[in-house]
Amino acid sequence: xxxxxxxxxxxxxxxxxxxxxxxxxxxxxxxxxxxxxxxxxxxxxxxxxxxxxxxxxxxxxxxxxxxxxxxxxxxxxxxxxxxxxxxxxxxxxxxxxxxxxxxxxxxxxxxxxxxxxxxxxxxxxxxxxxxxxxxxxxxxxxxxxxxxxxxxxxxxxxxxxxxxxxxxxxxxxxxxxxxxxxxxxxxxxxxxxxxxxxxxxxxxxxxxxxxxxxxxxxxxxxxxxxxxxxxxxxxxxxxxxxxxxxxxxxxxxxxxxxxxxxxxxxxxxxxxxxxxxxxxxxxxxxxxxxxxxxxxxxxxxxxxxxxxxxxxxxxxxxxxxxxxxxxxxxxxxxxxxxxxxxxxxxxx
Numbered sequence: 001x002x003x004x005x006x007x008x009x010x011x012x013x014x015x016x017x018x019x020x021x022x023x024x025x026x027x028x029x030x031x032x033x034x035x036x037x038x039x040x041x042x043x044x045x046x047x048x049x050x051x052x053x054x055x056x057x058x059x060x061x062x063x064x065x066x067x068x069x070x071x072x073x074x075x076x077x078x079x080x081x082x083x084x085x086x087x088x089x090x091x092x093x094x095x096x097x098x099x100x101x102x103x104x105x106x107x108x109x110x111x112x113x114x115x116x117x118x119x120x121x122x123x124x125x126x127x128x129x130x131x132x133x134x135x136x137x138x139x140x141x142x143x144x145x146x147x148x149x150x151x152x153x154x155x156x157x158x159x160x161x162x163x164x165x166x167x168x169x170x171x172x173x174x175x176x177x178x179x180x181x182x183x184x185x186x187x188x189x190x191x192x193x194x195x196x197x198x199x200x201x202x203x204x205x206x207x208x209x210x211x212x213x214x215x216x217x218x219x220x221x222x223x224x225x226x227x228x229x230x231x232x233x234x235x236x237x238x239x240x241x242x243x244x245x246x247x248x249x250x251x252x253x254x255x256x257x258x259x260x261x262x263x264x265x266x267x268x269x270x271x272x273x274x275x276x277x278x279x280x281x282x283x284x285x286x287x288x289x290x291x292x293x294x295x296x297x298x299x300x301x302x303x304x305x306x307x308x309x310x311x312x313x314x315x316x317x318x319x320x321x322x323x324x325x326x327x328x329x330x331x332x333x334x335x336x337x338x339x340x341x342x343x344x345x346x347x348x
Contacts (some may be wrong), residue, residue, distance in 0.1 A: 116142075
């Protein structure tokens with residue numbers, strides 16, 4: 001039967017039980033293991049667990065003038081991509097003794113700016129931002145003043161202005177359109193939510209436009225169609241416009257992200273369209289259901305968990321080391337996962 005200890009265990013109690021100094025325990029709690037042997041580290045960890053010791057964040061904050069809280073601005077928390085990214089951030093922060101304050105801003109630039117200012121007023125030690133793209137100057141100014149900031153998934157026009165972790169969007173999109181071309185599809189449409197200044201969307205669109213020009217020799221803007229995640233009728237109208245224009249040719253739809261992919265599949269269902277030898281579909285974000293919807297949806301998979309992990313690591317490193325080194329731009333590879341939704345056309 002487990003024993004339950006009082007909550008008033010102090011750092012002195014931990015130091016005495018581990019037979020080390022209070023300073024050594026403090027260094028352990030702050031993640032400073034440089035001059036600590038693995039045996040000492042394991043011993044302190046074991047004692048902390050046995051004594052059920054919980055350091056006072058308030059006391060630590062007063063002493064170090066650090067809140068041990070990191071703020072995280074999420075553009076759209078309802079997105080599956082965002083929820084996995086959030087887990088990556090949380091995993092690293094909690095492992096390093098930091099709490100995370102998450103704010104959802106609904107892809108709204110003013111909400112993003114207000115959220116950043118609110119988190120700064122709450123004395124967070126650093127920021128992770130899934131940016132709307134409309135507050136670049138303010139974010140850059142924060143970083144240049146030495147405040148730890150990392151951008152998650154979305155980047156600024158100047159990629160090397162602020163620490164950034166994203167995934168490769170341009171060439172992956174191009175390769176997916178190239179796959180459709182070699183499968184025999186005569187036209188490809190790009191279905192997208194409003195781009196605004198969201199980097200991932202306009203970079204993917206740029207890859208699409210390049211592929212359409214170089215492979216199909218047409219202006220891809222003519223095959224770009226809007227959708228609205230909150231209004232299925234917009235998607236249905238776009239489907240009707242594209243499919244109706246090419247009634248006798250094999251055509252395919254490329255979707256800018258997982259939200260749009262699901263929106264298009266729902267729109268197809270409502271309008272009575274089916275994946276067939278005449279209509280293929282693919283797009284970004286390999287969410288679980290993509291592999292089980294018959295005949296399996298071709299997708300581009302992104303490691304959003306790793307994006308969150310690396311962002312948190314960059315911010316914590318700058319907090320601990322007061323790092324003023326040049327910003328880092330990390331671009332993770334994506335993978336094209338080919339399934340039945342784009343393998344139905346035989347090459348001629």
